[in-house]
Amino acid sequence: MSQNTYQNPILCADYSDPDIVRVGDDFFMVSSSFNHMPALPVLHSTDLVSWRIINHVFASLDLAGYDTVQPGKGVWAPSLRWHNDRLWVFFSTPDEGIFMCHTQDPWGAWSKPHCVQPAKGWIDPCPFWDEEGSAWLVHAFAHSRSGIKHKLQLFSMKPDGTALQGEGQIIYDGSCDLPTLEGPKVYKRNGLYYIFAPAGGVETGWQTVLRAPEMTGPWEARNVLFQGETAVNGPHQGGWVELKNGECWFVHFQDAHLYGRIVHLQPMSWDEDGWPHIGEPFGGAGAGQPVLRWQKPGGLPAVTPYAPQTSDDFATGRPGLQWQWQANPQPNWLIPATQGLHLRCILLPEFAGQRTLYAAPQLLLQKFPAFTFTARTRATLAAAEPESCGGLIIYGERYAALVIVRRQQCHQLCYVHGWMSDAGVIREQCQALHMLSSATCELQVSVGEGGVSQFAWREDGGAWQQVPRTFAAGKGKWVGAKVGIFAAATADAQDPGECRFEDFVLEVR
Known part of the structure; x- marks a missing residue:
């Protein structure tokens, strides 16, 4: 493989539900950690291809029951954003509600989890701060707790991210066209609002993008990434990042069964009508399929390839950042x-x-x-x-x-x-x-x-x-x-x- 190309997956490990943000010359990624502690791994890269674990957002979860093993519970589908000179992580626990943490130093201490909204079955929260000062939050629903799995709900949010305001509004109902609509990520480009959201289920679904002139809608949808003729099933749920040179890239996961949800990097561009194109063309109508090999992102420093930590000599008598317990550590x-x-x-x-x-x-x-x-x-x-x-x-x-x-x-x-x-x-x-x-x-x-x-x-x-x-x-x-x-x-x-x-x-x- 050429030094100028990369191969997917960029992370052949279970970094489920990844989200990504660029801060200057640095890229940061977070992923779901479920019941494993410390929670919310924070990864860092300078080239979008090689990643290293640099931190966790918190060491334990101060909620009832998490001193014991809680399979499948805990931290679901975080969103990562840069706002007001700090990184923000919003996440849900499926039975307790929506939470938020923030930091000015991704390598240092994060604020303790703050409950933005107690709720059962509200998942996959994503905040958005508009230029004029308004703040919003979009979330999905867990069918196992709420009986809903195809709707997205919008709330006004306090600008400091500490609480939701007013009544929620269902802004999209995908009962017929977007079953199992989840994992929303909110952006704004050229005056239009976008929500990147996976649909159709983890193993067999696709990536959808919603677009509207206002956060309250009306929203129109376009399906932009399918498995196509590749082996990358259910290619969806991730984040879009734009480089200093204007290039756009999309990080998403693939369900690899016993290996977990592994992470892919897709090239992304925009058509003249303001819709994103992800991967390589497939099937017409602006749809794409995942790439296996592609040119590395441009304008970024060349680095010797590396991967998240694995081996450990326990030099300080403590485990490294790659290790997690099954519950709150004692x-x-x-x-x-x-x-x-x-x-x-x-x-x-x-x-x-x-x-x-x-x-x-x-x-x-x-x-x-x-x-x-x-x-x-x-x-x-x-x-x-x-x-x-x-x-x-x-x-x-x-x-x-x-x-x-x-x-x-x-x-x-x-x-x-x-x-x-x-x-x-x-x-x-x-x-x-x-x-x-x-x-x-x-x-x-x-x-x-x-x-x-x-x-x-x-x-x-x-x-x-x-x-x-x-x-x-x-x-x-x-x-x-x-x-x-x-x-x-x-x-x-x-x-x-x-x-x-x-x-x-x-x-x-």
Whole structure:
């Protein structure tokens, strides 16, 4: 591939519902984080192609229930905007309402989440500040909570973004032409207002653009991006950014099943009638389809390609920005250290009458970074109490882990696998594999095509030994599969101990 071209996806990882903004020479992106903490990853780029995680908007969510695992809840579809010399993020939680945070320094502290509007089933909020000082907010609805999935609602908003004002107005009803209308992003160009909004559903939908002379309407719609003849299904939900040189680009996601919602970059232009064209032409009437390769954005600095962080040497005794817990983190999960990660063995919570990894909030996970990769770690279980454990895990609604378990007078290597049934029942099994000669073992998992994964282990630098059965990774609730580490206790104990991880090495194949 030429140095002057790029290839989609630009992020082969689960950065769901991305939104993007340019601030001078910098580009910033946020995405949904659902129940994972810290929440709302903030990514930075200078060329629109290579991205790095620089921050999270907040570390925990001060709402009832989020100290426990809440699959599929939490932060949905944020919008990112630059206004009044600061970055603003508006997001929803599907059961609690619409929230807002802001900062003058994307690398620094953000304001605490402020509830703009309590509401159940109001999702995907996007603010807009007009030139004359008025402020607006457009949002969609979650069918699972409201029974609505095809309407967009408009509110007047206080200029400081702290509250909605007056009664809401439904500005578009897509019951017949735009089913499952969601993810609105609001812009203004040449005196006209635009809402970029996906329609038709995550896996099989398309990108629509609405246009009106006033925020209150009337709005007309045009479908601008389809799968076409490509393999990029449901190409939609993202953001438009304009460069200093006038070029326009559109970032969106593709649902890649167990790999999550991966991110693509599309060229974008405008026709003489004021409608956007995204991707390459397909099917006439101004519609486009995604590009696989294209010329890089012009007028931006050339950079050595890079990607979001994966490997971690835990040099400060803490996890890097790529890691997230399954719920609000607790202070006792990490034991202070200057090198390596020391995870305390936390008692597994009960779920449907049993203690399973599925419901463990202390799993420390990161996104799959590619379609095929290998991850390994060297772990030492420092625990005197029986049934304390720690290991390497692939997690989703199907999950599997290679685990060092403390038995009475020894350490045993076990393979644990489980799944959530359609009826909401967890079935988890544990298979003893090998009696270890010490409490230290190297653990590895190789993820192949289709998420088919092979766990392996070795002691004292010996040959790798494979777990007899492979594991087919599966997605979680609205998220892709994740890989990571954990420490846990399965029996009540006064001092369950800890599991120490020297490093975490991830290699994309």
